[in-house]
Amino acid sequence: MVKKILFLLILGVVFCFTPISAASLYCSGLKSTLKIIGEVVRILKILVPSVIIVIGIFDLFKAITASKDDAVMKAVKSIILRLASGVLIFFLPTLIVFVFDLVDGFSPYENDYKECVTCVLNVKNCE
Numbered sequence: 001m002v003k004k005i006l007f008l009l010i011l012g013v014v015f016c017f018t019p020i021s022a023a024s025l026y027c028s029g030l031k032s033t034l035k036i037i038g039e040v041v042r043i044l045k046i047l048v049p050s051v052i053i054v055i056g057i058f059d060l061f062k063a064i065t066a067s068k069d070d071a072v073m074k075a076v077k078s079i080i081l082r083l084a085s086g087v088l089i090f091f092l093p094t095l096i097v098f099v100f101d102l103v104d105g106f107s108p109y110e111n112d113y114k115e116c117v118t119c120v121l122n123v124k125n126c127e
Contacts, residue, residue, distance in 0.1 A: 034119035
């Protein structure tokens with residue numbers, strides 16, 4: 001499921017730079033789609049940490065009640081991996097913005113790019 005979501009986010013960024021028509025270039029023609037992607041990102045930022053915490057507590061509880069040291073260590077490692085993936089998903093939009101800011105020769109597309117980013121990261125501010 002995470003791979004599908006990442007694919008959709010990358011697909012959204014790719015289509016951000018594809019001309020829609022002569023009057024509506026780049027992101028301005030995709031605002032409704034970008035708003036939907038922005039809502040999905042916002043929901044994921046809330047849902048992913050919550051699910052990680054609930055599943056982690058459940059796994060750790062099972063391991064502790066089993067009274068096996070190996071099971072407890074395995075559960076702790078699993079929680080750490082889940083937390084790392086949750087942090088990555090939480091900061092993925094920021095990482096994408098950072099990568100695009102590093103690209104040299106990006107300035108001709110910067111205004112359109114900022115419009116796309118606003119629609120994905122701040123849905124309320126998308127015009």
